[in-house]
Amino acid sequence: MTEEIVKSALSKVLYPGFTKDIVTFGFVNKIVINGDDVSFTVEITSSAPEVAKQIKDEATVELMRAGADTITCNIKAPVMPRESSSRGKNIAPQVKNFLMVSSGKGGVGKSTTSVNIAIALAAQGKKVGLLDADIYGPNIPRMMGLANIKPEVHGNKVLPLKAYGIEVMSMGSLMEDGQSLIWRGAMIMKAIEQFLRDILWSELDVLVIDMPPGTGDAQLTLAQSVPVTMGLTVTTPQGVSLDDSRRSLDMFRKLNIPIAGIIENMSGFIAPDTGVEYDIFGKGTSQPMADEFKTKIIAEIPIEPSIRIGGDDGKPITFINPSSESAKRYMKAAESIWASIEEVNANGGVDNHAVQPTTPPGVSACSTAAAPKAQPKSSDESCGTGCGCH
Numbered sequence: 001m002t003e004e005i006v007k008s009a010l011s012k013v014l015y016p017g018f019t020k021d022i023v024t025f026g027f028v029n030k031i032v033i034n035g036d037d038v039s040f041t042v043e044i045t046s047s048a049p050e051v052a053k054q055i056k057d058e059a060t061v062e063l064m065r066a067g068a069d070t071i072t073c074n075i076k077a078p079v080m081p082r083e084s085s086s087r088g089k090n091i092a093p094q095v096k097n098f099l100m101v102s103s104g105k106g107g108v109g110k111s112t113t114s115v116n117i118a119i120a121l122a123a124q125g126k127k128v129g130l131l132d133a134d135i136y137g138p139n140i141p142r143m144m145g146l147a148n149i150k151p152e153v154h155g156n157k158v159l160p161l162k163a164y165g166i167e168v169m170s171m172g173s174l175m176e177d178g179q180s181l182i183w184r185g186a187m188i189m190k191a192i193e194q195f196l197r198d199i200l201w202s203e204l205d206v207l208v209i210d211m212p213p214g215t216g217d218a219q220l221t222l223a224q225s226v227p228v229t230m231g232l233t234v235t236t237p238q239g240v241s242l243d244d245s246r247r248s249l250d251m252f253r254k255l256n257i258p259i260a261g262i263i264e265n266m267s268g269f270i271a272p273d274t275g276v277e278y279d280i281f282g283k284g285t286s287q288p289m290a291d292e293f294k295t296k297i298i299a300e301i302p303i304e305p306s307i308r309i310g311g312d313d314g315k316p317i318t319f320i321n322p323s324s325e326s327a328k329r330y331m332k333a334a335e336s337i338w339a340s341i342e343e344v345n346a347n348g349g350v351d352n353h354a355v356q357p358t359t360p361p362g363v364s365a366c367s368t369a370a371a372p373k374a375q376p377k378s379s380d381e382s383c384g385t386g387c388g389c390h
């Protein structure tokens, strides 16, 4: 075998879809010949696996015809684009999907839900991150058994903590114990951006984000910073909670975030001694709201003392007691969420272009001439435009 024979054989291999061959294109290099053994590299411009396969197959046939014995064809191709088809601004491009967990008010079990859904998704083979974006009440470290553990800092980047196979970050892990911060609009935006940009998240299938309660600056900033694949609303069955949850669903709609469904938490009570289920706050009362927003209740999670104990002790029920009724319901909810995420991506993904701020970077919407009457009267007051000036 000589280099001429090899090149002449490979020049019979056309680059798929073109009338020129791989040698003429200049794609063939690193030819190594050892007797009748040939190895070479073909550097192609397509990431499609079919292209690589066709070249490899045809090159092997041509070289065998030319008398080669052992043939090693290395294909160097660009990396496949990410599975997620979402578009728009994305400051954490290594994360394929973002699940925003919201509620109208605090105390309904949003953090508990975020933790258990994250664990259920990980148990189903997904690479999961859990971001505690509730800067007012960062409870995730305790619930994941990470209280008092400080993350490693690399330059100006921070490594996420790890628990139960999940990457975790929280303002609670960055602040001193019991410390409180008074958050102003611009600080909230900065914090959310840093959580996405400056935390060294791995290539994640999904980042579950536990939001502060309500519909404010944090929600808007998140939606503007990354294409949020899906929103999940957590509610309790009482009428007053439902009123607030409606606002949370309406926010998803306004931010163009597809709705994964509603989790009705504290839906009935399972007595630990008898296993009998009691109705306390009502049950299934979220259905009309689900219908109104063309979505579904993906789980009714009962009040179970072991859920609360699991939260306090950092031992989430879905991990510690997967055969419990609640864990099974979280697992089913996670399956439903993942199916919805796949559906959204199959249909072209999400796009956050439409929710980008219209003011140039660094200029607050409050300071533009477009909203002169909306100027806040004092520094503590919001202008009411949702620009985050308060």
Ligand SMILES: Nc1ncnc2c1ncn2[C@@H]1O[C@H](COP(=O)(O)OP(=O)(O)O)[C@@H](O)[C@H]1O
Residues within 6 Å of the ligand: 103, 105, 106, 107, 108, 109, 110, 111, 112, 113, 139, 265, 266, 267, 301, 302, 303, 304, 305, 306, 307, 308, 309, 311, 312
């Ligand atoms: N289904 C449930 N059964 C028992 N306790 C629950 C349940 N859901 C939440 N809790 C408890 O209620 C409290 C509030 O829940 P949490 O997840 O912190 O709410 P949020 O994040 O919405 O403020 C926590 O102590 C939590 O352990």
Ligand SMILES: [Mg+2]
Residues within 6 Å of the ligand: 110, 111, 112, 134, 137, 139
């Ligand atoms: Mg919480």
